[in-house]
Amino acid sequence: MKWNFRERMAGFREGFVSVWRRHTLELLLLLALTVILIVCNEADQYPNVARLVVLGWGALLLLIVNRLAGQTLWRRIYWVAWAPLVPLFLWPGLSDWIDTEQALITMLILTPLALLACRWAVSNERFVADALVYLRSGLLAMLFAYVGYGLFEAILWSAAYIFRFADAPWVVHLTADLFYVVQFFAVPTLFLMMLDRWEGARFGSSRVLEVLLNWVVTPAVIIYAAILYLYLVKILFTWSLPEGGVAYLVFGFTMTVLLVKALRQQLARRIGDWFYDRLSLLSLPIVALFWVGVARRVGEYGLTVSRIYLLVCGSVMTVCILLFLSRRTGRYLWVVLASMAAFASVAYIPALSPRQAALRSQARRVERIAAGLGRLEESGRLSLAPATLADTLYKKEYRELYEALEYVERDSAAFARFGLETSDDLAEILPKEMYDYVRWGAAVDVAVEESPFIWVYLPQNICIGEFDSYSRCYVNLTEWSPEIYTFKNDTLRFYLGEEHPVLEIPGAELLKTQLERSGFDPSRGVEPTGEEALRLLDYRDERCRILFERLMIERLDSADRLSVEAVHSLWLR
Numbered sequence: 001m002k003w004n005f006r007e008r009m010a011g012f013r014e015g016f017v018s019v020w021r022r023h024t025l026e027l028l029l030l031l032a033l034t035v036i037l038i039v040c041n042e043a044d045q046y047p048n049v050a051r052l053v054v055l056g057w058g059a060l061l062l063l064i065v066n067r068l069a070g071q072t073l074w075r076r077i078y079w080v081a082w083a084p085l086v087p088l089f090l091w092p093g094l095s096d097w098i099d100t101e102q103a104l105i106t107m108l109i110l111t112p113l114a115l116l117a118c119r120w121a122v123s124n125e126r127f128v129a130d131a132l133v134y135l136r137s138g139l140l141a142m143l144f145a146y147v148g149y150g151l152f153e154a155i156l157w158s159a160a161y162i163f164r165f166a167d168a169p170w171v172v173h174l175t176a177d178l179f180y181v182v183q184f185f186a187v188p189t190l191f192l193m194m195l196d197r198w199e200g201a202r203f204g205s206s207r208v209l210e211v212l213l214n215w216v217v218t219p220a221v222i223i224y225a226a227i228l229y230l231y232l233v234k235i236l237f238t239w240s241l242p243e244g245g246v247a248y249l250v251f252g253f254t255m256t257v258l259l260v261k262a263l264r265q266q267l268a269r270r271i272g273d274w275f276y277d278r279l280s281l282l283s284l285p286i287v288a289l290f291w292v293g294v295a296r297r298v299g300e301y302g303l304t305v306s307r308i309y310l311l312v313c314g315s316v317m318t319v320c321i322l323l324f325l326s327r328r329t330g331r332y333l334w335v336v337l338a339s340m341a342a343f344a345s346v347a348y349i350p351a352l353s354p355r356q357a358a359l360r361s362q363a364r365r366v367e368r369i370a371a372g373l374g375r376l377e378e379s380g381r382l383s384l385a386p387a388t389l390a391d392t393l394y395k396k397e398y399r400e401l402y403e404a405l406e407y408v409e410r411d412s413a414a415f416a417r418f419g420l421e422t423s424d425d426l427a428e429i430l431p432k433e434m435y436d437y438v439r440w441g442a443a444v445d446v447a448v449e450e451s452p453f454i455w456v457y458l459p460q461n462i463c464i465g466e467f468d469s470y471s472r473c474y475v476n477l478t479e480w481s482p483e484i485y486t487f488k489n490d491t492l493r494f495y496l497g498e499e500h501p502v503l504e505i506p507g508a509e510l511l512k513t514q515l516e517r518s519g520f521d522p523s524r525g526v527e528p529t530g531e532e533a534l535r536l537l538d539y540r541d542e543r544c545r546i547l548f549e550r551l552m553i554e555r556l557d558s559a560d561r562l563s564v565e566a567v568h569s570l571w572l573r
Contacts, residue, residue: 141190247293303361381419511562
């Protein structure tokens, strides 16, 4: 067949005229967007990005209204649908609204879903075909437009290099202007042309898609499903709760399988029908696993914005699975409408605002953890009394408390109730052994890498009383002298200048006595508190009283061992 350039151009011209007549308002908005970008580029000025976003988004909204109205009497609504965009375009707070989650949900989730649903295709086959039309039209429009743009740029810059005008400012401006034309006008126009041309089309089976879905994706999802079921069996046998992160795995798997199930309708030859026909029934235990995982993660760490959206997505996923339990109710259109309702609720109902719900949850988490640590006052403020080394045992709880405070700090009013200026106020009261772990979430800190040696030192400037019952006192024994005392073979011996020991105390007995007296437990892996240290260093029995300058406790697998490093004073009866 001979290719006729004039006929092709005539056909392209007719297609453009048809698109212009059918999508007048959409093309006018896109043309305005393109012109504004070109003018700002030529004038070296920054455009108002928020207003440009409204123009592009408005064109998509008008396309939705256009496809909803069709060529019926309702088409009159299409010609006035642009009116609500005018006050939005002129709204002084537009720039601030564009940066909100509400705007992102509206533009990036609700609008594309509305475009999928605007044809009201109840039939799953028709719905999937329409979705594929959107996808194919968009990909081909970008392919044709960007190939043409790339060829033009290659010619332009090659000529600029050969004829030495590459440094000319107009070359750079032309490149940018042409990109704006291609990106914001040519691509959408080609997309609309192909969309109109393939309206109502039904795609036949593709060999590439058939191989991909039947022999690559389907075996993978079946294996993944088997892994999840094995995990369920493990949970039942061990009678344990699933890991919180499994919710994300289950959600990704379920949505992938549902997408593959939809695309399989276009295949002439399908394998794995036994799996996809029973997908909803097989997915019920997996969905239950999802919700248990979500409940555990929320129970442990509270709600965050991301977890709230995970709950929304999980709700949509669950609705989809339940709908497809029956052939009568299993419709992709209902799934899309349910998704729109769910996301619109969290975006536009103040009581369901993810940000506020997350703040309330994390504030309750702060109160719960602080109360468990004994740091929640009756007024609701946090106690900032300095933490001791014994608190190292609760480093995980302190880390979780710090994380929750960091989250609540995003709202100054909610954070002020705890009486802190910043969340770092909590970190500043912690000992150095747990500071890095709590502050930064470090995997390794001093408290984790426990030393087998525990040193106990006599505090300075202490008051020692109760000496009336003793007849003799020996002081200034800190300096090591074999003539005074020794500690050998796990025995403390005092010679006091005599040939034979005046006093002998076995090390094991000494350690046992002092541990019972002080209440200190070396197995905790932390240094004793000041009060515990003083009791450890102050030995008393019916014969004597010994005040130690330094003691060392060595933690062994069999039994702890004491080493006397220095004696301060000795009293004898």
